[in-house]
Amino acid sequence: xxxxxxxxxxxxxxxxxxxxxxxxxxxxxxxxxxxxxxxxxxxxxxxxxxxxxxxxxxxxxxxxxxxxxxxxxxxxxxxxxxxxxxxxxxxxxxxxxxxxxxxxxxxxxxxxxxxxxxxxxxxxxxxxxxxxxxxxxxxxxxxxxxxxxxxxxxxxxxxxxxxxxxxxxxxxxxxxxxxxxxxxxxxxxxxxxxxxxxxxxxxxxxxxxxxxxxxxxxxxxxxxxxxxxxxxxxxxxxxxxxxxxxxxxxxxxxxxxxxxxxxxxxxxxxxxxxxxxxxxxxxxxxxxxxxxxxxxxxxxxxxxxxxxxxxxxxxxxxxxxxxxxxxxxxxxxxxxxx
Amino acid sequence: xxxxxxxxxxxxxxxxxxxxxxxxxxxxxxxxxxxxxxxxxxxxxxxxxxxxxxxxxxxxxxxxxxxxxxxxxxxxxxxxxxxxxxxxxxxxxxxxxxxxxxxxxxxxxxxxxxxxxxxxxxxxxxxxxxxxxxxxxxxxxxxxxxxxxxxxxxxxxxxxxxxxxxxxxxxxxxxxxxxxxxxxxxxxxxxxxxxxxxxxxxxxxxxxxxxxxxxxxxxxxxxxxxxxxxxxxxxxxxxxxxxxxxxxxxxxxxxxxxxxxxxxxxxxxxxxxxxxxxxxxxxxxxxxxxxxxxxxxxxxxxxxxxxxxxxxxxxxxxxxxxxxxxxxxxxxxxxxxx
Numbered sequence: 001x002x003x004x005x006x007x008x009x010x011x012x013x014x015x016x017x018x019x020x021x022x023x024x025x026x027x028x029x030x031x032x033x034x035x036x037x038x039x040x041x042x043x044x045x046x047x048x049x050x051x052x053x054x055x056x057x058x059x060x061x062x063x064x065x066x067x068x069x070x071x072x073x074x075x076x077x078x079x080x081x082x083x084x085x086x087x088x089x090x091x092x093x094x095x096x097x098x099x100x101x102x103x104x105x106x107x108x109x110x111x112x113x114x115x116x117x118x119x120x121x122x123x124x125x126x127x128x129x130x131x132x133x134x135x136x137x138x139x140x141x142x143x144x145x146x147x148x149x150x151x152x153x154x155x156x157x158x159x160x161x162x163x164x165x166x167x168x169x170x171x172x173x174x175x176x177x178x179x180x181x182x183x184x185x186x187x188x189x190x191x192x193x194x195x196x197x198x199x200x201x202x203x204x205x206x207x208x209x210x211x212x213x214x215x216x217x218x219x220x221x222x223x224x225x226x227x228x229x230x231x232x233x234x235x236x237x238x239x240x241x242x243x244x245x246x247x248x249x250x251x252x253x254x255x256x257x258x259x260x261x262x263x264x265x266x267x268x269x270x271x272x273x274x275x276x277x278x279x280x281x282x283x284x285x286x287x288x289x290x291x292x293x294x295x296x297x298x299x300x301x302x303x304x305x306x307x308x309x310x311x312x313x314x315x316x317x318x319x320x321x322x323x324x325x326x327x328x329x330x331x332x333x334x335x336x337x338x
Numbered sequence: 339x340x341x342x343x344x345x346x347x348x349x350x351x352x353x354x355x356x357x358x359x360x361x362x363x364x365x366x367x368x369x370x371x372x373x374x375x376x377x378x379x380x381x382x383x384x385x386x387x388x389x390x391x392x393x394x395x396x397x398x399x400x401x402x403x404x405x406x407x408x409x410x411x412x413x414x415x416x417x418x419x420x421x422x423x424x425x426x427x428x429x430x431x432x433x434x435x436x437x438x439x440x441x442x443x444x445x446x447x448x449x450x451x452x453x454x455x456x457x458x459x460x461x462x463x464x465x466x467x468x469x470x471x472x473x474x475x476x477x478x479x480x481x482x483x484x485x486x487x488x489x490x491x492x493x494x495x496x497x498x499x500x501x502x503x504x505x506x507x508x509x510x511x512x513x514x515x516x517x518x519x520x521x522x523x524x525x526x527x528x529x530x531x532x533x534x535x536x537x538x539x540x541x542x543x544x545x546x547x548x549x550x551x552x553x554x555x556x557x558x559x560x561x562x563x564x565x566x567x568x569x570x571x572x573x574x575x576x577x578x579x580x581x582x583x584x585x586x587x588x589x590x591x592x593x594x595x596x597x598x599x600x601x602x603x604x605x606x607x608x609x610x611x612x613x614x615x616x617x618x619x620x621x622x623x624x625x626x627x628x629x630x631x632x633x634x635x636x637x638x639x640x641x642x643x644x645x646x647x648x649x650x651x652x653x654x655x656x657x658x659x660x661x662x663x664x665x666x667x668x669x670x671x672x673x674x675x676x
Contacts, residue, residue, distance in 0.1 A: 051580060151489040151535075157526040188495040189539045192573055196566045197489075197535040201527045224573070228534045228566030231607065234600020235530055235562070238629035238638045242389060247632075262572020265607050269569065272603055291576035294585075300576040 002304055003326040006178065006223060006258045006282030007067040010055040011096045012036060012044040019075065019089045027084035034092040041099045050290035058286050059107065062302040068330065069097055070111035070142040074191050076182040078116040078147035087115040087124055094128065098136040109332065110138035111178060118148035119155045122165045129166070133173045139330045142178045145202045149185040151194065158202045159209025167215045176219035176329045192288060199227030207251035219329045221280060225261040230273040256329060258282030259307065259321065262289045262300045268310055276317040280325045281307070340642055341664040344516065344561060344596045344620030345405040348393040349434045350374060350382040357413065357427045365422035372430040379437045388628035390637070396624050397445065400640040406668065407435055408449035408480040412529050414520040416454040416485035425453040425462055432466065436474040447670065448476035449516060456486035457493045460503045467504070471511045477668045480516045483540045487523040489532065496540045497547025505553045514557035514667045530626060537565030545589035557667045559618060563599040568611040594667060596620030597645065597659065600627045600638045606648055614655040618663045
């Protein structure tokens with residue numbers, strides 16, 4: 001069984017129009033909410049996307065059995081004011097995810113977005129997380145470590161007690177969080193690179209914090225293979241050797257990493273450095289990696305065959321990456337029993 | 339011959355005291371400048387540093403023949419006002435570097451710091467660069483892509499025309515620039531990780547800019563193996579395949595990378611991804627990597643033996659990394675003829 005832990009919803013265009021309306025009307029629109037028929041929501045999964053087949057067809061083509069889907073991160077716009085715009089949009093997105101999960105219970109599992117704000121209270125996030133898990137059957141949530149989208153420090157890094165109300169609820173509900181930033185308002189870099197920088201900051205912050213002492217059962221998955229950290233291990237290992245205490249190599253194994261990297265060299269480095277027991281298959285298909293390699297003609301986000309082609313991995317390693325680690329973190333229901 | 343392209347000056351404590359005086363007195367102190375005897379400047383190179391032997395002894399111990407030395411980046415504080423504080427400190431630092439190069443002409447070559455400011459004019463930087471190269475015999479300069487030290491966008495990324503006055507002077511003088519940020523005022527991350535994020539932003543910006551069309555002979559070296567970019571190649575390759583035109587794999591080869599990575603896995607990935615013709619030996623010894631590995635007992639920044647232990651590299655590859663690429667970029671004088 002192949003479980004893709006990192007996917008994003010392919011929603012109908014009505015969702016984008018709804019968000020634009022919220023922003024234009026400053027949330028007055030949001031009071032009505034967005035209600036789309038099953039036909040409209042289903043149709044989005046059958047239309048060609050990202051210069052190729054439909055979302056459902058792509059999963060079939062690459063052999064993905066189950067995919068965890070969350071909001072398209074770059075759309076979340078957590079910094080928009082008033083906060084009701086964000087709340088209404090995130091709620092509408094989560095509802096569409098729930099609808100697609102209901103329509104395809106063997107394929108999709110829901111990972112909810114949260115109505116965050118830069119440095120603001122996490123009350124609304126905790127409330128939406130509880131609604132999605134308890135009422136809609138979601139298996140996790142996605143969190144944006146930089147809701148201000150500037151890379152500034154208006155929101156503390158994820159090792160800070162600022163995040164504890166969310167961690168408490170995650171532990172109570174026994175669901176993991178996927179760390180994935182949203183767009184980027186900083187003109188020096190695109191959001192695709194901002195993801196990477198934010199993931200590095202998050203791993204570093206968590207590795208230096210007491211979060212996992214305070215929440216021993218908390219489970220955190222870092223997107224895109226952990227940003228720069230697995231490649232830049234040496235500089236942080238050196239600091240720890242000098243300082244004494246826990247080694248950096250152990251500290252980074254407190255969190256989990258997806259395989260959303262798109263080159264064999266990077267995947268091999270990730271597996272060697274953090275261990276296959278810390279890696280979850282994740283592709284973001286369809287998404288950033290939805291491009292055909294000019295030589296092989298294969299989709300870059302067809303990572304199953306890349307991982308199968310890493311000859312030094314054992315069958316147990318592959319099973320961990322493709323299925324076991326996802327099951328250890330997320331509550332994969334009976335429908336996805338393999 | 340082993341040329342370490344990435345080293346920083348070990349200056350006497352008088353330099354730090356001078357900077358503190360400049361800040362406390364808001365640069366009134368700077369009018370006098372800092373003049374230290376050769377004895378004082380020489381002594382700093384013979385004292386134990388970074389929990390081990392002296393700077394000069396360390397270079398001998400690991401077999402480094404020549405090292406390019408620049409200011410200790412974290413001290414540069416380019417954001418301090420008035421700008422005269424920065425100018426006085428950078429100038430004093432460069433003068434000490436020049437003094438050590440004069441005292442050890444077979445070992446040290448100078449790479450000057452620049453008196454930058456966040457988003458400010460580069461006139462003073464161009465002037466100091468010219469002074470150091472033309473009057474003091476420096477072979478390059480170090481530039482801070484984020485003089486504001488917050489990761490914000492108060493200074494455009496290095497693909498922007500903002501940097502053209504500096505690039506013009508670099509081309510005119512025919513010396514390269516080493517990209518290396520300084521400290522970090524953003525509370526979410528330490529400066530050691532900020533380096534990495536800034537290097538990713540810089541490679542990305544340059545790969546997407548027309549800088550090398552406008553300055554075909556410009557030479558740029560990126561510190562710490564290019565930040566996250568070699569590890570995160572796939573996502574940017576995919577975007578380029580979809581967009582058409584120059585491939586990302588080629589775009590990233592417009593710049594050069596040092597080997598300041600401290601693990602074999604990372605070095606192997608770097609060499610495979612950007613090619614050994616784009617990599618310059620660099621260790622920052624003594625510096626971040628000056629820690630003994632608890633199992634091997636070797637210094638982490640003793641990278642010569644790590645690179646020699648990568649069995650698939652040819653002798654030509656190793657010579658490129660250790661010597662030839664440095665000579666192709668920097669004007670290594672006759673004294674360092676090997």
